[in-house]
Amino acid sequence: xxxxxxxxxxxxxxxxxxxxxxxxxxxxxxxxxxxxxxxxxxxxxxxxxxxxxxxxxxxxxxxxxxxxxxxxxxxxxxxxxxxxxxxxxxxxxxxxxxxx
Numbered sequence: 892x893x894x895x896x897x898x899x900x901x902x903x904x905x906x907x908x909x910x911x912x913x914x915x916x917x918x919x920x921x922x923x924x925x926x927x928x929x930x931x932x933x934x935x936x937x938x939x940x941x942x943x944x945x946x947x948x949x950x951x952x953x954x955x956x957x958x959x960x961x962x963x964x965x966x967x968x969x970x971x972x973x974x975x976x977x978x979x980x981x982x983x984x985x986x987x988x989x990x991x
């Protein structure tokens with residue numbers, strides 16, 4: 892059932908805002924219909940009003956908009972679940988992860 896398992900790890904300077912979004916979009920483009928996908932984000936989260944951000948390597952705590960908006964992550968997950976019919980398991984180890 893789980894043949895063809897692949898994993899990717901992005902740490903430090905590999906985990907910039909652009910890298911995170913590019914790799915999420917790439918994941919959506921390359922998974923097969925019905926695949927099982929596990930995403931694990933570990934880092935910092937910042938809330939600004941109604942918006943919450945996952946802070947990446949190149950993000951600035953003084954400007955939360957330099958992080959990845961949780962809504963952008965949700966959009967990619969919706970594509971995985973609704974368009975690709977994937978089973979997604981999401982872990983976020985960050986402040987304000989409950990906003991996800």
